[in-house]
Amino acid sequence: MFVIKCPYCGERDQTEFVCHGEAHIARPEKPADINDEEWGNYLFFRSNPKGTHYERWTHDHGCRRWFNVMRDTVSDKIIKTYKMGESKPDIENE
Amino acid sequence: MKYSILNLVRNSFSYHENWQKAWSSPELKSEYDVVIVGGGGHGLGTAYYLAKEFGVKNIAVFEKGWIGGGNTGRNTTIIRSNYLWDESAALYDHAINLWEGLSGELNFNVMFSQRGLFHLAHSVHDLQEISRRGYSNFLNGIDAELLNQEQVAKKIPYMNMNGRYPVLGALLQRRAGTARHDAVAWGYARAAENLGVEIIQNCEVKGINVSNGKVIGLETNKGSVKVNKVGLVPAGHSSVLANMAGFSLPINSVPLQALVSEPIKPILDCVIMSNAVHVYVSQSDKGELVVGAGSDAYNSYSQRGSFDMIEHMMAPLVELFPIFSRLKMLRTWGGIVDVTPDRSPIIGKTPVENLFINCGWGTGGFKATPGSAHVFAETVFKGEPNKIATPFSIERHFSGALVDEAAAAAVAH
Numbered sequence: 001m002f003v004i005k006c007p008y009c010g011e012r013d014q015t016e017f018v019c020h021g022e023a024h025i026a027r028p029e030k031p032a033d034i035n036d037e038e039w040g041n042y043l044f045f046r047s048n049p050k051g052t053h054y055e056r057w058t059h060d061h062g063c064r065r066w067f068n069v070m071r072d073t074v075s076d077k078i079i080k081t082y083k084m085g086e087s088k089p090d091i092e093n094e
Numbered sequence: 095m096k097y098s099i100l101n102l103v104r105n106s107f108s109y110h111e112n113w114q115k116a117w118s119s120p121e122l123k124s125e126y127d128v129v130i131v132g133g134g135g136h137g138l139g140t141a142y143y144l145a146k147e148f149g150v151k152n153i154a155v156f157e158k159g160w161i162g163g164g165n166t167g168r169n170t171t172i173i174r175s176n177y178l179w180d181e182s183a184a185l186y187d188h189a190i191n192l193w194e195g196l197s198g199e200l201n202f203n204v205m206f207s208q209r210g211l212f213h214l215a216h217s218v219h220d221l222q223e224i225s226r227r228g229y230s231n232f233l234n235g236i237d238a239e240l241l242n243q244e245q246v247a248k249k250i251p252y253m254n255m256n257g258r259y260p261v262l263g264a265l266l267q268r269r270a271g272t273a274r275h276d277a278v279a280w281g282y283a284r285a286a287e288n289l290g291v292e293i294i295q296n297c298e299v300k301g302i303n304v305s306n307g308k309v310i311g312l313e314t315n316k317g318s319v320k321v322n323k324v325g326l327v328p329a330g331h332s333s334v335l336a337n338m339a340g341f342s343l344p345i346n347s348v349p350l351q352a353l354v355s356e357p358i359k360p361i362l363d364c365v366i367m368s369n370a371v372h373v374y375v376s377q378s379d380k381g382e383l384v385v386g387a388g389s390d391a392y393n394s395y396s397q398r399g400s401f402d403m404i405e406h407m408m409a410p411l412v413e414l415f416p417i418f419s420r421l422k423m424l425r426t427w428g429g430i431v432d433v434t435p436d437r438s439p440i441i442g443k444t445p446v447e448n449l450f451i452n453c454g455w456g457t458g459g460f461k462a463t464p465g466s467a468h469v470f471a472e473t474v475f476k477g478e479p480n481k482i483a484t485p486f487s488i489e490r491h492f493s494g495a496l497v498d499e500a501a502a503a504a505v506a507h
Contacts, residue, residue, distance in 0.1 A: 002400075015402045019392035021346065040492035044344035044435045048333035050395045073347075076396045 002076055006059045007067050007083045016061040022046050023054040023068045024088060050074060054088055057081075097201050116284040117161070120292045125320040126154045128474060129312060130327055131299050131335065133157025134166040135275075136452060136459065137327035138282035138293070139467025140474065142200075145289035147468075148475040153291045155283075156314060158298035162279035165329035166460065168429040170352050170386040172365055172374060173461040174211050174270035175236055178227045181485040181497045182438060183234035188482055189465025190269055196464055202281030204273045205379065211270035211365040212246065214414075216259040220370050224265035231267075239266040250366070257413045259371050272365060272376050272384075278463055302339040308447040309339065323448045325474045330395065330430030332440075332453035341445045343454070344491045345432045350389040350457050351399035353407065353426035355418070357381030371410035383418065385411055389431060389457055399428040431457050435491070437500035441470055442479045442487040450474050451488075 005011045028034050028042055047053075053073045058066050070080040070089055080089045095101060095114050105113055128144060130137045133155045144150040157164075173193060175186035197203050215221045224240065231238035241264045247255050255261045283293055294316070301313035302324070311320045326335050336343045362377040375385045387407040390399045404426055412419040434440060434454040439462070441452045452470040455462065469483040479487065485497055 014400060021393075036492045036494075040344075040494075044491045045342050046333075046344065046346055047342065048346050048393060050331070050334050050347075053393055055393065073393050073395050076394055076398070 002078065004057065004069065004078060005081050006062060006065075007081055008063045008065055009059060012059070012062060016059060017057045018060045020056040020058060020066075022048075023056045052079065056084075097203075116280055117287040117293050119295060122294055122297065122314070122316045122319065123154070123292070124318075125152075126292075127152040127321075128323045128325065129153075129319065129321045130155045130325045131312070132164075132327035132329065133161050133279075133283070133293060133295065134164045134327065134329055135278045135282060135463040136166075136329075136455075136466045136470070137325070138279060138286055139463055140325055140327055140452065140470045141291045142282050142286040142289065143468050143471035144475060145286060145291050148471060150475060151290060153286075154319075155286070155291060155293045156297040156299055156312070157293065157295050160295050161283050161293065162276045165429045165431065166279045166463075167276050168352065168427060169275055169460040170374060170376070170384050171272045171275045171378075171460060172211065172270070172367070172376060172458075173206070173273055174267050174365075175461070176211075176213070176227060176231050176238055176265065176267045176270065177499060178230050179497050179499065180234060182499055183231065183236055184482050185465055185469070185486070186462055187234065187236050187465075188468065189462045192464035192468060193273065194269075196273075196278075196281070200281040200285040202277060202284060204277045204281050206271065206273040207379075208269050208271040209364050209376075210266060210268045211367060212241075212250070213265040213267075214246070214261050214366065214368040214370070215263045215265070216261060216368065216370040218262075221263050224263065228265050237267055237269050239268070240264075241266055250364070252361075252417050253366075253414055254416055259413075261414075270365060272378075274379075275460060278460075282467070299335065299338070302335070302446075302449070304339055304446050304449075307445075309449040323474055324450070325470060326444075326449070326451045326453065327470070328432070328453055329455070329459070330432055332432045332451070336444070336451070339444065339446050339449055343432075343440065343451075343488070344435055345440075345454050346393050347395055347430050347432050348389045348392065349394050349396065349399040349428045350386070350431045351403055351407070351426060351428045352384065352386040353404065353423050354378070354385070355383040355421040356424050358383070358421065361417075366414070368410065368414070371413065373407055373410040373414070375411060375415075382424065383421065385423075389433065395430055397428050397430055431455070431459075433457070435500070436496035436498045438497040439466065439486055440488055441466065441483045442473060443477075444488065448477075
């Protein structure tokens with residue numbers, strides 16, 4: 001269990017939040033034009049790194065807004081939280 | 095040395111000081127025919143069946159820690175096969191068939207106990223779900239009995255039938271039960287070594303050498319080895335290993351926790367499982383209640399879960415069994431499980447030639463150990479998955495032929 005800093009509400013307990021998996025996965029612009037392998041990759045295949053992970057969370061029991069979290073999956077340490085639409089933070093894994 | 099009553103008596107004269115080691119610690123060689131990466135039950139079992147059924151010589155199992163120290167020794171030991179879909183039913187029931195003869199086959203008591211598993215229903219929807227699954231089990235030749243409220247109350251008299259989510263019925267699989275998880279790893283390790291398999295502990299794979307799309311060797315912390323074939327059988331590091339070989343997997347690694355209570359006199363002679371309130375519990379032969387529930391819902395390799403998940407396990411347990419409410423919980427722990435989108439495993443070929451994978455067992459791999467190992471050994475030996483393993487290929491994520499136990503079994507494995 002950890003404390004997450006919601007970009008809108010500040011630091012709150014993790015139980016207020018829900019994780020929605022890897023962030024920065026763009027939906028293919030023309031789904032009808034891509035083959036099964038590309039579509040399968042988009043739907044199911046994930047980087048699942050042992051180290052820095054970029055992921056989407058919602059503050060379900062708070063502002064209910066979505067945001068991104070940069071977290072180390074080995075230590076569970078949260079490196080940074082940032083708003084949807086912002087690009088990946090350019091920080092080396094601490 | 096064979097384990098038998100005669101040898102037990104014989105060794106008692108020397109105060110049991112002369113039993114030979116169950117398996118040795120050989121040095122790493124420079125070349126192997128087949129290397130199995132991962133010395134859990136599935137990996138050791140694969141090596142065992144490769145040696146026994148397919149006569150493969152020169153097999154090694156690489157284990158980064160020690161035998162029985164990974165998820166094989168961290169699970170809640172429940173064994174069942176009452177899955178909804180035909181593909182899963184075939185795979186898990188194959189495992190139960192092998193479980194039934196395993197102690198004899200391995201000459202190691204894995205303490206397989208077919209004490210029966212009650213899957214509880216708490217709503218009309220749950221009753222419909224267990225009927226559907228029960229009838230599907232009948233069609234697949236898997237034993238299943240639908241019990242009404244009265245029958246359940248009679249079987250488990252101290253269960254609270256009228257909690258906030260009353261117990262309305264249950265699906266009972268009598269052939270289901272538990273086994274001693276460590277003994278499964280130890281038994282396979284010992285039996286495999288007797289057939290010439292080399293078990294290399296504290297040997298972590300750091301790199302997979304691929305040349306012209308074909309696996310040729312492995313880099314480990316103990317040195318490099320040349321190989322003809324490799325079977326990856328990890329529990330919580332599938333993506334890490336796949337990345338070493340240059341491909342990715344449809345997997346997320348998440349923590350799954352379990353806990354045990356202080357030991358008490360025998361009280362629970364079956365396995366209780368509820369998806370709706372979400373808890374599963376059985377009593378070990380030592381007397382501890384072994385309790386588990388869902389995984390944490392975020393990726394992690396930390397082998398630690400959230401404290402709120404423990405509360406989520408305990409709340410339904412004491413609701414169902416108020417009699418357990420004053421028990422102390424002795425230990426809690428977490429393991430990392432690799433979850434696929436459809437909650438079914440991945441068994442088969444990879445984009446790299448001669449590199450095979452058996453992973454993604456999520457929260458419920460222990461029950462499948464002998465079946466998984468058996469079909470994977472054939473996959474590695476023949477280079478092609480057999481009939482049982484075929485539906486579990488990586489390709490199902492491109493073709494769309496998912497074996498969707500996520501929707502069917504909802505959560506608990």
